[in-house]
Amino acid sequence: MNAPNLNNYAFPPNGYNGCLIHELMLMRAINRKGGLYSICPGHRWADPPWVKMPPQGKRYFKINSIPLPGVEQTDFLVTSRQVPEGYDSCIVSTVNIYTGIGFLEGSGDIRWRIKRNEVYLKNMGNLTTSIGSLTTPYNINSGQYIAQTGNIVQYFVSLGPGALGNLNGGRIICALFGWDWPR
Amino acid sequence: MLDSDKPVFVPQIVDGFSYNASMLWSPGRFFPNALAQLDILRRAANYRPRWWTIPENILASPIAPYDTLYYQLNVPDGTYLWGYNYNGLMSAEITTLAQAITTAVQTPIVVTANLSPTVTTPFNMVIGTEVIQVTSTGSGTNWTIVRGAGATIYPVGTQLTYVVQPNDTTDACITAVDSCSGIPLFQDFANGGALSVNGNSRMSPCLLTQARLILDPGLVNVEIANRTGYTLYCQLVMHFAEPCVLICEEERQREWAARVRTGGAR
Numbered sequence: 001m002n003a004p005n006l007n008n009y010a011f012p013p014n015g016y017n018g019c020l021i022h023e024l025m026l027m028r029a030i031n032r033k034g035g036l037y038s039i040c041p042g043h044r045w046a047d048p049p050w051v052k053m054p055p056q057g058k059r060y061f062k063i064n065s066i067p068l069p070g071v072e073q074t075d076f077l078v079t080s081r082q083v084p085e086g087y088d089s090c091i092v093s094t095v096n097i098y099t100g101i102g103f104l105e106g107s108g109d110i111r112w113r114i115k116r117n118e119v120y121l122k123n124m125g126n127l128t129t130s131i132g133s134l135t136t137p138y139n140i141n142s143g144q145y146i147a148q149t150g151n152i153v154q155y156f157v158s159l160g161p162g163a164l165g166n167l168n169g170g171r172i173i174c175a176l177f178g179w180d181w182p183r
Numbered sequence: 184m185l186d187s188d189k190p191v192f193v194p195q196i197v198d199g200f201s202y203n204a205s206m207l208w209s210p211g212r213f214f215p216n217a218l219a220q221l222d223i224l225r226r227a228a229n230y231r232p233r234w235w236t237i238p239e240n241i242l243a244s245p246i247a248p249y250d251t252l253y254y255q256l257n258v259p260d261g262t263y264l265w266g267y268n269y270n271g272l273m274s275a276e277i278t279t280l281a282q283a284i285t286t287a288v289q290t291p292i293v294v295t296a297n298l299s300p301t302v303t304t305p306f307n308m309v310i311g312t313e314v315i316q317v318t319s320t321g322s323g324t325n326w327t328i329v330r331g332a333g334a335t336i337y338p339v340g341t342q343l344t345y346v347v348q349p350n351d352t353t354d355a356c357i358t359a360v361d362s363c364s365g366i367p368l369f370q371d372f373a374n375g376g377a378l379s380v381n382g383n384s385r386m387s388p389c390l391l392t393q394a395r396l397i398l399d400p401g402l403v404n405v406e407i408a409n410r411t412g413y414t415l416y417c418q419l420v421m422h423f424a425e426p427c428v429l430i431c432e433e434e435r436q437r438e439w440a441a442r443v444r445t446g447g448a449r
Contacts, residue, residue, distance in 0.1 A: 016227035021436065023396060024261045024426075029443045031398050036364065113249060119356050119372055119408040125249025148371075 049181040050090040050144050056182050058087070063134065063175040064155075068100055068167055072159040075113065078174035080154040083147050086183060090144035091116075091153065093137035093177035097130045100170015105129045109163035112174065113156040116147050137177050149183060196225060213386040221265060224394055230263065230424040237405050237419040245416050246355070246409040253406055255362065256421070260399040263424040264368055266388040269357055269375035269407075271417030354410045357419055362402030368395050375407070375419070388422055 030036075049057060064079035078096075083089040096112040103109055106128050114124040124145075132138030147153055155174035159167070208215060224230060237254045238244035246252045356372040369391045378389055397403065409415045428436070 012228065014226065014228055016223050017229045019223050020227050020230065020263075020426075025436065025439045025443070027396055027398055028440075032443070117372060118410075119251065120249045120410065122251045122253075125251075126247075 049088070050146050053179045054181050057179040058181070059179045060089075061175065061177055063095075063173070065099075065171045065173040066157070068098075068170055068172060069157070069159055070164070072161055072163055075156040075158045076172075078155045078157050078172055079176065080152060081176060082152045083149055084180055085149055087149055087180040088183055089147040089149075089151070089153075089178060089180040091140065091147065091176055091178045092144050093132065093139050093175075094124075094155075095132040095134055095137045095173065095175035095177075096127060096155070096157070097133060097173050098167070098170055099173065100168055102166045102168045103130075104166075107166075108160040109166050110172070111158045111160060113158065114145075115152075115154045115156065116145065117151045121145055132175075134173070134175060137175065144178065217390055220390060221394070224263060224265060224424050229426060229428055231427045233258070233262070233423045233425040235421045235423060237407070237421065241416050241418045245414045246407060247414055248409060248412045251406055251408040253404070256403040256405065258397055258401040258403060258423055259425050260397075260401050261426045262397045262401060263394040264359070264391065264397060264403070264421060265394040265424060266390045266422040267357070267359070267369070267378075268388040268420045268422075269355070269378045269417065271355060271375070271415050355415060355417060356408045356410065357406065359403050359405045359421065361397070362404050363400075368397075368403065372406075372408070375417070388420070394424070 030038075045054070047054075053059065060081065062079050062081045066076060066078050069076045091114075094114065098110055108128050110128070112127040112131075114121045114127075120126075153176060155176065157172045157174065210216075218225075235256055235258075237256070238252065244252065355375040357375045358370065358372045359368045360366060361368060373389075378387075403421075405419065405421070407417060407419055409417075
């Protein structure tokens with residue numbers, strides 16, 4: 001037997017060590033033989049379904065518009081969708097535009113936000129510029145946002161302080177494009 | 184009677200996690216259940232606590248409005264994640280309070296209208312290792328803080344690395360996933376605002392349903408999503424237990440590994 005080190009004097013090994021080591025060795029053995037993938041293989045795709053729509057994929061367009069809100073600094077829901085149960089989903093393109101006059105891009109008068117699963121998408125939580133159009137939507141090239149089954153995706157708009165003095169009429173349009181595929 | 188049928192009595196361990204003189208022990212409460220769940224991990228001699236704060240420096244990595252902080256931890260192979268905690272502060276508050284506790288014993292502070300706390304009675308806060316008592320002195324926006332006044336709840340010097348502010352706008356969601364598989368380690372976004380620790384918290388830290396073993400390469404991806412319109416200074420504490428393997432056990436592990444490689448063991 002090896003000579004004990006300093007730790008052995010302070011904390012001699014006990015039966016509980018064995019419990020933890022046993023679990024560790026067991027999980028390492030599972031990992032060495034393929035890990036969770038060997039137990040629950042799932043899918044392996046030549047083209048991941050969030051990059052190229054698979055044959056069973058279902059395309060969706062979710063477009064809606066609301067009149068210019070009359071209240072500032074409050075989030076208004078423009079459009080939303082829930083990923084169908086049993087399907088996963090990706091957002092390939094987004095559109096957010098304002099059809100009225102008086103809006104200077106980036107001024108902060110209009111802010112759009114995309115929320116998925118109750119959390120704002122990275123970098124999409126405070127958009128101050130229009131994105132895309134309904135004829136040429138902005139394409140999130142090969143880096144789509146993925147939403148899992150049951151997730152709710154919401155597109156909000158909010159007017160910045162003083163915006164109602166600058167904006168005149170028009171509507172706020174938001175759209176989501178993408179596809180769902182069975183898990 | 185078989186050995187396995189005999190009741191097992193093990194000595195109680197008194198440590199920072201279990202010792203609370205003001206706690207009435209009841210089997211339905213958090214602490215007895217937490218102790219039971221973590222018993223093996225606490226009693227084993229080959230694991231030691233390791234706390235990670237995310238971000239490492241609360242002042243260095245504020246989260247912009249509606250933004251998400253990405254952070255990756257690299258923990259040793261065989262580490263257990265057993266709990267987490269979270270707290271956050273507004274920018275103005277943290278600057279004022281940080282100055283106050285370093286410059287004076289009693290310092291009046293003014294909280295701006297946006298940040299006005301809703302509490303009207305004195306409350307305790309912990310910043311770093313300091314315990315301070317905050318008392319309203321007037322109209323609701325003037326507060327006095329007293330250093331060390333909360334010592335009856337937390338002894339001064341208590342090692343708490345997160346910042347505490349009750350009734351603050353800490354609307355943030357947190358999650359941690361395994362880097363290789365993307366599988367959440369505890370929940371797909373937990374509400375961090377519900378985890379505020381104010382000295383009266385009875386379920387802190389938040390435990391996982393069971394301790395999660397993290398294997399090689401030991402990468403954990405953490406996300407903290409700010410859902411407020413304000414810049415958020417916050418910190419997530421993740422409680423790990425990392426292995427400190429004894430020499431004699433190392434030899435046993437090598438034997439087991441050899442048996443696994445040759446197919447001699449399950």
